[in-house]
Amino acid sequence: MSFIHIKGLEFSYVNEFEEPPVKNTVLKGIDLDIEKGEFVAVLGHNGSGKSTLAKCINAINLPEKGEVSVAGLDTINEENLLPIRKRVGMVFQNPDNQIVATIVEEDVAFALENLGVEPSEIRRRVDEALKTVGMYEYRMHAPHKLSGGQKQRVAIAGVLAMEPECIVLDEPTAMLDPKGRSEVMKTIKMLNKEKGVTIVLITHYMEEAAQADRVVVIDGGEKIMDNVPKKVFSQVDLMRSLGLDVPQVTEIADFLHKQGYDISSEIITEDECVQALYELLKEQTGK
Amino acid sequence: MAIIKTEDLTYVYGENTPFRKVAVDNVNLEIESGEMVGLIGHTGSGKSTLIQHFNGLLKPNSGSVYIDGEKLWDDKAKLRPIRFKVGLVFQYPEYQLFEETCYKDIAFGPKNMGLDNAEIDRRIKEVAKMVGIGSDILDKSPFELSGGQKRRVAIAGVMAMEPQVLILDEPASGLDPKGRDQILGLIKEYHQQKKNTVILVSHSMEDIAKHTTKILVMNKAKLFCYDDTVKVFHRAAELEEMGLAVPQITRVFNRLRAMGIGFDDDVYTTKYAGELMLRLLSKRK
Numbered sequence: 079m080s081f082i083h084i085k086g087l088e089f090s091y092v093n094e095f096e097e098p099p100v101k102n103t104v105l106k107g108i109d110l111d112i113e114k115g116e117f118v119a120v121l122g123h124n125g126s127g128k129s130t131l132a133k134c135i136n137a138i139n140l141p142e143k144g145e146v147s148v149a150g151l152d153t154i155n156e157e158n159l160l161p162i163r164k165r166v167g168m169v170f171q172n173p174d175n176q177i178v179a180t181i182v183e184e185d186v187a188f189a190l191e192n193l194g195v196e197p198s199e200i201r202r203r204v205d206e207a208l209k210t211v212g213m214y215e216y217r218m219h220a221p222h223k224l225s226g227g228q229k230q231r232v233a234i235a236g237v238l239a240m241e242p243e244c245i246v247l248d249e250p251t252a253m254l255d256p257k258g259r260s261e262v263m264k265t266i267k268m269l270n271k272e273k274g275v276t277i278v279l280i281t282h283y284m285e286e287a288a289q290a291d292r293v294v295v296i297d298g299g300e301k302i303m304d305n306v307p308k309k310v311f312s313q314v315d316l317m318r319s320l321g322l323d324v325p326q327v328t329e330i331a332d333f334l335h336k337q338g339y340d341i342s343s344e345i346i347t348e349d350e351c352v353q354a355l356y357e358l359l360k361e362q363t364g365k
Numbered sequence: 366m367a368i369i370k371t372e373d374l375t376y377v378y379g380e381n382t383p384f385r386k387v388a389v390d391n392v393n394l395e396i397e398s399g400e401m402v403g404l405i406g407h408t409g410s411g412k413s414t415l416i417q418h419f420n421g422l423l424k425p426n427s428g429s430v431y432i433d434g435e436k437l438w439d440d441k442a443k444l445r446p447i448r449f450k451v452g453l454v455f456q457y458p459e460y461q462l463f464e465e466t467c468y469k470d471i472a473f474g475p476k477n478m479g480l481d482n483a484e485i486d487r488r489i490k491e492v493a494k495m496v497g498i499g500s501d502i503l504d505k506s507p508f509e510l511s512g513g514q515k516r517r518v519a520i521a522g523v524m525a526m527e528p529q530v531l532i533l534d535e536p537a538s539g540l541d542p543k544g545r546d547q548i549l550g551l552i553k554e555y556h557q558q559k560k561n562t563v564i565l566v567s568h569s570m571e572d573i574a575k576h577t578t579k580i581l582v583m584n585k586a587k588l589f590c591y592d593d594t595v596k597v598f599h600r601a602a603e604l605e606e607m608g609l610a611v612p613q614i615t616r617v618f619n620r621l622r623a624m625g626i627g628f629d630d631d632v633y634t635t636k637y638a639g640e641l642m643l644r645l646l647s648k649r650k
Contacts, residue, residue, distance in 0.1 A: 123542075252539050255406075255608060256407075282545075322543070323542035326617075327614070330635050334642055
């Protein structure tokens, strides 16, 4: 069985204040399997169910129907709660909402202390996690004095210190500037490629999703697409109709493709785009 | 005449404490009336501190701010009318909604200005139409709305005060691409209709490129430059060095130029890139 196994997942929010209570079904039968070491991006417009899905992975939300399991552990079984949360860490959008301590290293140590890890082991893991995200030199700083990208990396370090097998990130770069965004993306990719951490990244930035191994598109609580980035983004019109977007380089390639020029519509990186446009212009000049 | 002018504006957080930090350092700036200005800068560069000076939320440690020729802080009693002239929409403005209905929420600002009910009603209807909030939604509680709708109601509340300058701090953050285009589109439309000055703070270079004519760049508390959008994105290397970026499409065309493809244009939107490609391709046929 896959590392993360989701089958026929349904989930609703119920507004108890209405009479009779109003049920809003957000996930309508999602099937999704994620293997260990994969880097999967999840896209969908606001309200499509992305975040609800993410919270199902580490048992914050429990399925109403269907099943979710992590490393073979079913989330519905309460005994599995702690083992699942140790394996799957979550990072949210706003770093200010997830930092609890007044000193960086204490914040990173927070979860470990709660888990009753040996002090010497805490020291080792905190140092290692802070070094991994490049925040070691800030270990004695006050978190609220850091930049957004730095705070978000501290939040990631706090999750890393628990040595999870998987990290689910819910729009971790939404509030960051370009530099903070690229710092966080570099950290995420490094964790995936070098440490083998499974990554589930929810984002509104198409350029970020283009860096994943696989892109899953959610719309109206259902999985619409699940493929490698270039196969997803090349469907420019479908993406737009879902309220999403494509990277700028895909947009220009698609435009030229539709104008009848000989250019692939599956361009998703800057390098590919530069190369393809260069070839096109070169051919035309007959160089 | 400049609608916003600063002279040697300096602001320091935590003066006389060990945490002293100069957030805005000796900024001299003149923004002409009617511009649509993008404000960019890395986190902590002083963007938010700067805009809070424009409607007198912060008092400079030294230097001065002029709005529409009037110097702020000379006479404290004059601050109130100036705050009506400069509308500030904070990040995540939907968290500031508080009234029972959207109508009442939008009415809050105009009411405080002492306008009569007929005028308030006229303005609410006008801005509601502008931001795409139907009359059925106006009677609803803001808490029943979706995130994008809430944000539009919050922005409408500031627009209803008809400020000469509208400043928006990251109005599209957290929204999906469609919601983002909607919000930015309506702000642009508002700007074109009202001919008011708009300052748009954003971390998205793509959005800034698409919607503004001038860019103000803050770097490490200092004003790096204030210039035409095209000219600012022309300085790609410098922007990247200070933790900013240029749109992806700009990077692509800069690289093509470096590879020897001949064109003089500065490309910063995909629409323009498309037109340029067609031109280059047809010329070479």
